[in-house]
Amino acid sequence: QVQLVESGGGVVQPGRSLRLSCAASGFTFSSHAMHWVRQAPGTGPEWVAVIAFDGSNRYYRDSVKGRFTISRDNSKNTIFLQMNSLRAEDTAVFYCAGGPLWAPEYWGQGALVIVSS
């Protein structure tokens, strides 16, 4: 069955960096775009970034441009989110998501990122 497993979350001070990983299995990972979506406590999901199936194109929401980088390693069925210059407002559960549809169908269980001094 399809599985997406995020890792790398934790507590980090403002201005520091964190790298999230997401290992995928159960579907043809290398054929599909993959996303990071975050959800701050008590709020709805917020799309963060997407990477094309081959890594050729990447898009970000404005508030993370220049600070976050999405990447993928198709040989390891894994995507990454490098987060630099973290801010308190980046505190959220980060989900990786993807699949064959335009709308992300497969979701991980989420990784909690807390930015706090």
Added chain:
Amino acid sequence: QSALTQPASVSGSPGQSITISCTGTSSDVGSYDLVSWYQQYPGKAPKLMIYEVNKRPSGVPNRFSGSKSGDTASLTISGLQAEDDADYYCCSYGGSSIPYVFGTGTKVTVL
């Protein structure tokens, strides 16, 4: 890019039908048939219920249906069941600058 607007809450009794609206603009919902709906239980990841306005992924009951008119999309749940008690979020393509825009969310309560 602002979030799509949804009612904060909708309620209904078992067996009834409810409809959740999702209002965007001519730049997102009104311009593309790329509206999806997600169901989310507390502490769980969102689950895709509707994509491309009115299509259901495999395994989603046909009690769930989607539609769109102008800048507003809608999710209808017919024959409401206790397990439908959850949060629901719409999502639309927002253009090249922000490909995905989520709604503000609607809490569905089954009375």
